[in-house]
Amino acid sequence: xxxxxxxxxxxxxxxxxxxxxxxxxxxxxxxxxxxxxxxxxxxxxxxxxxxxxxxxxxxxxxxxxxxxxxxxxxxxxxxxxxxxxxxxxxxxxxxxxxxxxxxxxxxxxxxxxxxxxxxxxxxxxxxxxxxxxxxxxxxxxxxxxxxxxxxxxxxxxxxxxxxxxxxxxxxxxxxxxxxxxxxxxxxxxxxxxxxxxxxxxxxxxxxxxxxxxxxxxxxxxxxxxxxxxxxxxxxxxxxxxxxxxxxxxxxxxxxxxxxxxxxxxxxxxxxxxxxxxxxxxxxxxxxxxxxxxxxxxxxxxxxxxxxxxxxxxxxxxxxxxxxxxxxxxxxxxxxxxxxxxxxxxxxxxxxxxxxxxxxxxxxxxxxxxxxxxxxxxxxxxxxxxxxxxxxxxxxxxxxxxxxxxxxxxxxxxxxxxxxxxxxxxxxxxxxxxxxxxxxxxxxxxxxxxxxxxxxxxxxxxxxxxxxxxxxxxxxxxxxxxxxxxxxxxxxxxxxxxxxxxxxxxxxxxxxxxxxxxxxxxxxxxxxxxxxxxxxxxxxxxxxxxxxxxxxxxxxxxxxxxxxxxxxxxxxxxxxxxxxxxxxxxxxxx
Amino acid sequence: xxxxxxxxxxxxxxxxxxxxxxxxxxxxxxxxxxxxxxxxxxxxxxxxxxxxxxxxxxxxxxxxxxxxxxxxxxxxxxxxxxxxxxxxxxxxxxxxxxxxxxxxxxxxxxxxxxxxxxxxxxxxxxxxxxxxxxxxxxxxxxxxxxxxxxxxxxxxxxxxxxxxxxxxxxxxxxxxxxxxxxxxxxxxxxxxxxxxxxxxxxxxxxxxxxxxxxxxxxxxxxxxxxxxxxxxxxxxxxxxxxxxxxxxxxxxxxxxxxxxxxxxxxxxxxxx
Numbered sequence: 001x002x003x004x005x006x007x008x009x010x011x012x013x014x015x016x017x018x019x020x021x022x023x024x025x026x027x028x029x030x031x032x033x034x035x036x037x038x039x040x041x042x043x044x045x046x047x048x049x050x051x052x053x054x055x056x057x058x059x060x061x062x063x064x065x066x067x068x069x070x071x072x073x074x075x076x077x078x079x080x081x082x083x084x085x086x087x088x089x090x091x092x093x094x095x096x097x098x099x100x101x102x103x104x105x106x107x108x109x110x111x112x113x114x115x116x117x118x119x120x121x122x123x124x125x126x127x128x129x130x131x132x133x134x135x136x137x138x139x140x141x142x143x144x145x146x147x148x149x150x151x152x153x154x155x156x157x158x159x160x161x162x163x164x165x166x167x168x169x170x171x172x173x174x175x176x177x178x179x180x181x182x183x184x185x186x187x188x189x190x191x192x193x194x195x196x197x198x199x200x201x202x203x204x205x206x207x208x209x210x211x212x213x214x215x216x217x218x219x220x221x222x223x224x225x226x227x228x229x230x231x232x233x234x235x236x237x238x239x240x241x242x243x244x245x246x247x248x249x250x251x252x253x254x255x256x257x258x259x260x261x262x263x264x265x266x267x268x269x270x271x272x273x274x275x276x277x278x279x280x281x282x283x284x285x286x287x288x289x290x291x292x293x294x295x296x297x298x299x300x301x302x303x304x305x306x307x308x309x310x311x312x313x314x315x316x317x318x319x320x321x322x323x324x325x326x327x328x329x330x331x332x333x334x335x336x337x338x339x340x341x342x343x344x345x346x347x348x349x350x351x352x353x354x355x356x357x358x359x360x361x362x363x364x365x366x367x368x369x370x371x372x373x374x375x376x377x378x379x380x381x382x383x384x385x386x387x388x389x390x391x392x393x394x395x396x397x398x399x400x401x402x403x404x405x406x407x408x409x410x411x412x413x414x415x416x417x418x419x420x421x422x423x424x425x426x427x428x429x430x431x432x433x434x435x436x437x438x439x440x441x442x443x444x445x446x447x448x449x450x451x452x453x454x455x456x457x458x459x460x461x462x463x464x465x466x467x468x469x470x471x472x473x474x475x476x477x478x479x480x481x482x483x484x485x486x487x488x489x490x491x492x493x494x495x496x497x498x499x500x501x502x503x504x505x506x507x508x509x510x511x512x513x514x515x516x517x518x519x520x521x522x523x524x525x526x527x528x529x530x531x532x533x534x535x536x537x538x539x540x541x542x543x544x545x546x547x548x549x550x551x552x553x554x555x556x557x558x559x560x561x562x563x564x565x566x567x568x569x570x571x572x573x574x575x576x577x578x579x580x581x582x583x584x585x586x587x588x589x
Numbered sequence: 590x591x592x593x594x595x596x597x598x599x600x601x602x603x604x605x606x607x608x609x610x611x612x613x614x615x616x617x618x619x620x621x622x623x624x625x626x627x628x629x630x631x632x633x634x635x636x637x638x639x640x641x642x643x644x645x646x647x648x649x650x651x652x653x654x655x656x657x658x659x660x661x662x663x664x665x666x667x668x669x670x671x672x673x674x675x676x677x678x679x680x681x682x683x684x685x686x687x688x689x690x691x692x693x694x695x696x697x698x699x700x701x702x703x704x705x706x707x708x709x710x711x712x713x714x715x716x717x718x719x720x721x722x723x724x725x726x727x728x729x730x731x732x733x734x735x736x737x738x739x740x741x742x743x744x745x746x747x748x749x750x751x752x753x754x755x756x757x758x759x760x761x762x763x764x765x766x767x768x769x770x771x772x773x774x775x776x777x778x779x780x781x782x783x784x785x786x787x788x789x790x791x792x793x794x795x796x797x798x799x800x801x802x803x804x805x806x807x808x809x810x811x812x813x814x815x816x817x818x819x820x821x822x823x824x825x826x827x828x829x830x831x832x833x834x835x836x837x838x839x840x841x842x843x844x845x846x847x848x849x850x851x852x853x854x855x856x857x858x859x860x861x
Binding site: 322323325326327332333335336337338341344347351352355356422426427428430432433434586 | 713729
């Protein structure tokens with residue numbers, strides 16, 4: 001008998017409600033879509049990211065500590081900044097999660113119609129929100145904190161205080177977010193407010209990032225760049241607000257980090273008591289307003305709030321039905337010839353994309369990626385000019401980064417393309433189309449915007465680093481081939497591992513298939529980079545007027561590699577589409 | 590398999606030795622039957638009889654473990670595109686693209702069948718009118734009630750004038766007026782239009798009213814196939830309702846203990 005069948009009668013209602021969730025989690029490996037191999041792969045993926053952050057932090061913190069005499073101050077400042085970011089992320093994540101756990105979850109209709117004590121429901125859902133919103137920021141910020149402790153030679157008190165401080169900060173974030181959501185849902189429709197909050201959150205993140213880049217934080221590692229000592233200390237010492245829990249956490253951690261035996265009881269006490277007080281305030285707010293908020297969430301789209309009207313206008317929700325229908329039919333009549341399934345699929349996808357508020361934040365995220373890339377390119381250019389990687393290395397790195405961005409964007413837009421047909425997929429299967437046609441049209445439709453984005457990136461960055469035109473042409477052609485390959489790979493693997501039950505693309509992207517796609521896509525980018533290196537090196541030498549030795553000793557190598565640059569991505573893309581179509585055709589609808 | 594030659598008496602659906610196995614459970618066992626053009630063919634059976642599995646295999650949603658389905662002379666396994674082009678499908682729970690308007694949805698489906706633009710426009714107009722959806726043509730489907738969605742799906746299935754309409758529980762969510770409209774349309778398209786309707790339903794009243802021939806599935810096997818009169822004759826119940834015949838046929842193979850167990854559960858003191 002597993003633990004799921006051992007629910008005792010003595011347990012509280014909160015435990016009982018959480019127990020159902022725990023059982024679902026435990027039963028995952030038994031379900032058709034689960035599997036131990038997938039869990040293991042996920043674990044390995046997570047572990048590699050964790051170690052990557054740890055060693056990255058090791059290098060960065062080490063560099064900071066080398067800066068005399070203010071190394072430790074820089075690290076403390078960074079810690080302050082990281083804690084603030086962590087708290088903001090948790091707050092944001094808790095708001096988004098609590099919309100789901102408290103108002104939009106599928107099981108709420110079942111629970112709300114049962115005689116459940118409101119405080120028990122609040123307690124259970126609060127813990128769920130806390131775990132769902134907090135586990136990822138906590139897990140992946142931990143290697144940085146641990147590394148700082150290791151490099152400072154901190155004792156066990158640092159780690160103990162760290163645990164209490166981080167748990168309290170997470171608790172405070174959720175305890176602020178939950179009542180905020182409960183009140184918001186009484187005023188605005190839950191589903192749309194959540195989508196708009198995600199949109200605003202992503203937009204906020206982009207603005208903060210751009211501002212952060214604008215102040216050139218890498219300057220801190222070069223104190224000689226400051227005009228005088230006062231300016232340097234002013235930049236290090238600017239205090240963050242004493243009202244923020246992240247500042248209390250820093251103050252609690254500071255003595256333990258410096259090896260001071262005195263515990264910062266005041267700050268620790270403030271953290272813990274604030275978390276506790278806010279939890280109880282949240283319970284009161286829940287009892288008072290959750291019922292009416294939930295009722296409004298059920299009414300959903302029929303609420304006539306300002307936000308509803310604004311988003312409705314954007315998605316033509318309130319347009320006059322007969323008039324729009326008349327216009328659409330007139331447009332159809334004015335043209336001749338049969339409708340094309342591929343074109344109609346693209347038109348349908350575009351309409352659904354624009355009208356789905358959950359997608360808007362993704363467009364901002366995409367723009368953010370492009371802006372971040374171009375902003376950071378200035379830094380890469382100095383690497384090239386400084387002789388660290390040279391112009392040839394810089395050129396390869398540019399193509400590689402372009403490929404990486406296309407692969408990441410593909411994870412969000414190409415991989416879920418098949419899954420997003422959702423439960424309406426029966427229409428496709430029962431229509432007179434082959435799976436190859438369907439999958440192919442999806443890949444083609446995805447490749448077009450990807451080509452535009454990637455070429456804009458590739459051309460603008462090459463202009464920024466002053467690449468000669470023959471090499472720019474190489475970059476354009478290679479990136480185009482890579483995009484075609486990645487489009488095929490993304491849609492193909494999406495067809496092999498469809499998630500028709502996924503209600504949004506970001507959930508689909510984090511599935512097993514998504515991870516597999518990302519790994520293969522990165523491998524493809526690396527393979528193309530490796531293959532393009534010899535012919536590009538020969539071209540660089542010829543452009544510089546040097547006779548390349550490779551043409552004399554191994555003339556076949558650059559030719560073979562150049563052929564590989566074109567053949568391999570296209571073959572990978574085509575193969576994935578073919579396999580995907582076959583697997584999709586066999587899947588039990 | 591080779592294509593079946595078409596002739597005046599050729600079946601619209603020919604199901605030959607069809608089987609579907611899930612793990613070690615055989616949902617459909619060696620099923621063979623034929624449905625002829627112009628017929629309304631009722632496909633009945635209790636829950637878990639294998640109706641939906643069969644229907645999904647006929648529409649190409651599920652691959653059979655063995656056997657074959659031939660539609661209008663086209664083998665569904667070897668010529669799926671040709672076979673599907675003559676079929677219109679109406680599922681029981683119509684999931685459709687909620688962010689499209691009714692007209693946009695119909696236009697999208699018309700594109701899947703490569704319909705001509707002008708034909709598409711006039712068919713959409715005609716069908717929206719027939720199904721009383723003209724006012725909602727430009728509204729997003731997410732604002733539709735379940736009944737409106739169901740009417741839209743029926744209208745969309747008729748867009749390309751299919752030779753065969755496969756229908757799974759057509760009356761779910763429809764109001765009495767909608768139900769009457771659908772029944773009338775089924776009779777009309779088969780009578781005047783020469784279309785064939787393959788109708789899976791739990792509503793014995795609907796089956797009795799609109800079906801020319803009725804098949805009853807039970808535990809993956811087709812246990813009866815004939816007109817209502819033939820079924821009455823076989824069961825020796827002249828003039829009886831389809832409900833009585835159905836219950837008698839399916840009860841023959843059911844566990845008699847089930848009735849007493851239910852009695853125990855709901856009888857006096859049973860709930861303790």
